[in-house]
Amino acid sequence: MVVTPLAKMKASSTFRFIFMATVCAAFVNLPAADEKRAQPFVSYEEPVASYLKRIQKGKQQHAFHPAVDVAAWQKSARAALVKLIGLGQMRDELAGFEVKVSQGKHNTVDGVFTRRLCTIETEPGIRVPFYYLVPTGKQRPMALFIAPHGHDKIGLHSYAGAFRNKKHREEILAREGHIAAQAARRGFVAIAPATRGLANEVLVPDPKGRHGNRPCRAQLVHCLLSGRTPTAERVWDMQRILDWAVKQPEVDPKKIIMIGDSGGGVLTAYTAAIDTRVTVAIPSCSFTSVTTAEGYVFHCDCCLVPGLRNWGDWKELAGLIAPRRLLLVHGENDSLHHRPTVDALGRQVKTIFGYSGSAAHTELKWGTGGHRFYPEYMWPFIAQAFEPGPR
Numbered sequence: 249m250v251v252t253p254l255a256k257m258k259a260s261s262t263f264r265f266i267f268m269a270t271v272c273a274a275f276v277n278l279p280a281a282d283e284k285r286a287q288p289f290v291s292y293e294e295p296v297a298s299y300l301k302r303i304q305k306g307k308q309q310h311a312f313h314p315a316v317d318v319a320a321w322q323k324s325a326r327a328a329l330v331k332l333i334g335l336g337q338m339r340d341e342l343a344g345f346e347v348k349v350s351q352g353k354h355n356t357v358d359g360v361f362t363r364r365l366c367t368i369e370t371e372p373g374i375r376v377p378f379y380y381l382v383p384t385g386k387q388r389p390m391a392l393f394i395a396p397h398g399h400d401k402i403g404l405h406s407y408a409g410a411f412r413n414k415k416h417r418e419e420i421l422a423r424e425g426h427i428a429a430q431a432a433r434r435g436f437v438a439i440a441p442a443t444r445g446l447a448n449e450v451l452v453p454d455p456k457g458r459h460g461n462r463p464c465r466a467q468l469v470h471c472l473l474s475g476r477t478p479t480a481e482r483v484w485d486m487q488r489i490l491d492w493a494v495k496q497p498e499v500d501p502k503k504i505i506m507i508g509d510s511g512g513g514v515l516t517a518y519t520a521a522i523d524t525r526v527t528v529a530i531p532s533c534s535f536t537s538v539t540t541a542e543g544y545v546f547h548c549d550c551c552l553v554p555g556l557r558n559w560g561d562w563k564e565l566a567g568l569i570a571p572r573r574l575l576l577v578h579g580e581n582d583s584l585h586h587r588p589t590v591d592a593l594g595r596q597v598k599t600i601f602g603y604s605g606s607a608a609h610t611e612l613k614w615g616t617g618g619h620r621f622y623p624e625y626m627w628p629f630i631a632q633a634f635e636p637g638p639r
């Protein structure tokens with residue numbers, strides 16, 4: 249068929265009309281919640297707006313690209329990440345250190361599992377407590393479930409269901425925050441460790457309030473001065489706990505689930521990206537791009553990795569987890585995160601997993617509440633990962 253210029257003009261104007269009508273209709277019918285979501289998360293005035301966009305673009309030296317060989321990209325991007333966060337330096341500094349674990353007495357909880365408070369010395373003088381929960385009467389070995397907490401000074405006690413008092417119990421049960429205890433009841437060996445810089449037992453004090461009376465910010469400052477990051481210290485601790493855990497006779501080292509909410513989710517993402525022993529990673533209310541399109545930084549200061557944008561972004565953290573399992577969970581009413589940013593990231597993550605031949609191994613789920621766990625999405629995802637047959 250020969251298309252005349254006039255026919256082209258008519259077709260073009262018809263297309264423009266249909267397009268504009270569709271766009272207008274979409275806006276007219278936009279529900280209030282969607283309209284709110286479509287708003288920028290924050291706005292900056294000039295010249296700050298342009299300045300942030302320019303400097304935070306970064307070199308993206310390890311950004312995932314479809315043309316790369318996934319395994320080769322993972323190898324170089326992972327090595328660069330280990331160096332960037334200061335974990336490589338920690339490995340060098342602590343190469344000769346002998347990690348020690350001491351185990352406390354165990355209590356039996358409702359006849360369903362045993363719970364003991366243990367301690368692991370992960371570097372000289374740094375003793376990180378963790379609860380170790382083992383289901384009773386189950387066939388061994390069992391899958392391991394490790395759940396680091398976020399900005400909750402009694403987070404390990406909350407996750408383990410070792411409540412301090414009635415109020416603590418009621419608060420945690422109301423938001424299903426006793427995630428490790430839930431896992432033990434479901435037949436997983438569960439670990440609820442203290443997260444360095446966030447739990448009372450392993451805080452870096454902030455004398456004179458120089459760092460805003462925020463211990464996790466004090467941890468950041470001291471780490472940066474020393475060539476490390478809190479992220480590296482936390483990943484180091486989790487890896488040393490995993491070293492110990494996989495040697496326990498009741499643990500199946502080929503089935504390791506890592507899960508955490510908020511700062512615990514950030515730690516889950518980094519640990520799973522770096523340590524391929526993690527089979528299933530479930531970062532809750534945490535997995536997002538480093539910034540919004542406007543340049544707003546989402547995570548707490550203590551999660552900062554200097555120069556991360558020269559390396560890549562969170563889609564690359566996800567890419568390092570593929571083809572293992574990654575479930576991203578968020579809450580629709582979580583004011584700390586921005587749904588359009590997370591949804592866009594979720595699509596990028598799916599694409600990267602597709603290039604590794606495992607698109608079905610990642611999902612993004614939205615709970616209807618706020619900044620909390622959504623166990624109803626977690627358990628089916630974990631069960632699916634361990635179903636017999638091809639994965």
Ligand SMILES: [Zn+2]
Nearest residue numbers: 464548549550
């Ligand atoms: Zn923090």
